Amino acid sequence: MAVREVLKMGDPRLLQVSRPVEAFATPRLRELVRDMTDTMRHLDGAGLAAPQIGVDLQVVIFGVASNPRYPGVEEVPLTVLVNPVLTPLTDRMETAWEGCLSVPCLRGVVPRCAKLRYQGFDADGSPIDRAVEGFHARVVQHEVDHLHGILYPMRMRDFRNFGFTEVLFPGQDLRDD
Numbered sequence: 001m002a003v004r005e006v007l008k009m010g011d012p013r014l015l016q017v018s019r020p021v022e023a024f025a026t027p028r029l030r031e032l033v034r035d036m037t038d039t040m041r042h043l044d045g046a047g048l049a050a051p052q053i054g055v056d057l058q059v060v061i062f063g064v065a066s067n068p069r070y071p072g073v074e075e076v077p078l079t080v081l082v083n084p085v086l087t088p089l090t091d092r093m094e095t096a097w098e099g100c101l102s103v104p105c106l107r108g109v110v111p112r113c114a115k116l117r118y119q120g121f122d123a124d125g126s127p128i129d130r131a132v133e134g135f136h137a138r139v140v141q142h143e144v145d146h147l148h149g150i151l152y153p154m155r156m157r158d159f160r161n162f163g164f165t166e167v168l169f170p171g172q173d174l175r176d177d
């Protein structure tokens, strides 16, 4: 188990554009995915992108198990997505609260495309092609943004909907995502 340090907003490495992965099923890629999974689980996050642990490769992981602590949250299958390509399937935008392990203790309301297709590969190079909506679509957009050097506050339109989690949602014990 290797829990890696998560970079925080202000670190210039979070603003870089990541490089595509060129070789699949390699020990190096498997180790990266294992470290990302360990780190995400340790911090109880919903997703993590390689740049957040200082690796400038197009690799994201995400997944949310059903949890009685978050009754309104949809389940998202644990997914490793390499070299992702997103295609919007609607012009409709939805707004919802987001957090980020690189922006700890804060939450903000972010507009996202309501429905999209995502394509890419798993760590072995097998293709992934899914059409998703709602929370699943939101998580994918948040993580893939990290590969383009974009953090969720850069997507916000109204900074009145931005603040400390403990103040916005007192007593709810919300994780940092």
Ligand code: NI
Residues within 6 Å of the ligand: 099, 100, 101, 102, 142, 143, 146, 177
């Ligand atoms: Ni994030």
